[in-house]
Amino acid sequence: MNSDISEKKTAPQQQTMRRYYRWQSVIYDLTRWTFLFGRNEILNRLPITNDLKTMRLVEVGCGTGRNLKRLAGRHPHLLLTGLDVSADMLRRAAKATAMYSRRILLLEKPYEQFLTRPEQAPDIILFSYALTMFNPGWEQAIRQAHTDLPDGGYVAVADFHDTRSGTFRWWMGKNHVRMDGHLLPLLESTFTVEYCSVRTAFFGLWRYVLFIGKKQ
Numbered sequence: 600m601n602s603d604i605s606e607k608k609t610a611p612q613q614q615t616m617r618r619y620y621r622w623q624s625v626i627y628d629l630t631r632w633t634f635l636f637g638r639n640e641i642l643n644r645l646p647i648t649n650d651l652k653t654m655r656l657v658e659v660g661c662g663t664g665r666n667l668k669r670l671a672g673r674h675p676h677l678l679l680t681g682l683d684v685s686a687d688m689l690r691r692a693a694k695a696t697a698m699y700s701r702r703i704l705l706l707e708k709p710y711e712q713f714l715t716r717p718e719q720a721p722d723i724i725l726f727s728y729a730l731t732m733f734n735p736g737w738e739q740a741i742r743q744a745h746t747d748l749p750d751g752g753y754v755a756v757a758d759f760h761d762t763r764s765g766t767f768r769w770w771m772g773k774n775h776v777r778m779d780g781h782l783l784p785l786l787e788s789t790f791t792v793e794y795c796s797v798r799t800a801f802f803g804l805w806r807y808v809l810f811i812g813k814k815q
């Protein structure tokens with residue numbers, strides 16, 4: 600795992616994430632399947648072709664590598680990069696994806712600049728339950744994805760959307776998640792919509808969004 604983070608130059612949002620996931624990383628995979636809905640569906644909907652063409656996917660905020668592992672197992676010609684600011688989450692990702700380590704690069708860094716040569720530009724950038732935790736930073740991240748993708752590239756997002764419950768919004772805020780329906784307008788104005796669905800969860804307690812957009 601490559602690290603590009605030192606405490607000194609880490610922004611407050613990233614420090615918060617590193618602290619939060621120090622312990623949450625221990626229970627993350629045991630607990631998150633109960634409420635991070637739509638992750639499998641967004642993976643199933645990714646426009647990945649299983650012909651011999653090599654495709655590149657970057658997951659921003661890859662966490663414990665749950666999505667990277669599934670994608671690597673399914674698509675033998677896919678090259679994957681996972682970015683995250685939490686070393687604790689990435690340690691778990693490295694273990695979970697060890698069998699695919701030749702095709703998965705894990706980077707301990709925030710998504711600020713993703714410097715690649717044009718021929719190595721990602722075909723797909725995935726944000727799975729990451730953007731609602733980028734506070735501040737979600738707008739820059741969406742714009743950065745647009746910059747990093749080539750024409751015809753895709754952004755894919757699964758994330759919380761909103762809630763009518765003030766108590767639930769407060770509780771999610773305590774867990775560093777913003778639930779104000781704020782992602783979708785910027786995603787829709789930045790990318791051409793290929794797929795978009797807002798779904799209810801837990802009998803309407805909150806809604807989550809699945810979005811696939813194309814850079815034209």
Ligand SMILES: C[S@@+](CC[C@H](N)C(=O)[O-])C[C@H]1O[C@@H](n2cnc3c(N)ncnc32)[C@H](O)[C@@H]1O
Pocket residue numbers: 612613616617620631635638659660661662663664665666682683684685688708709710726727728729732733736
């Ligand atoms: C809720 S987890 C999602 C993990 C994984 N994508 C999934 O679907 O299970 C959010 C992840 O985003 C990471 N994260 C938060 N802020 C970040 C930032 N500015 N840059 C990169 N990763 C960040 C956190 O460390 C955490 O691992």
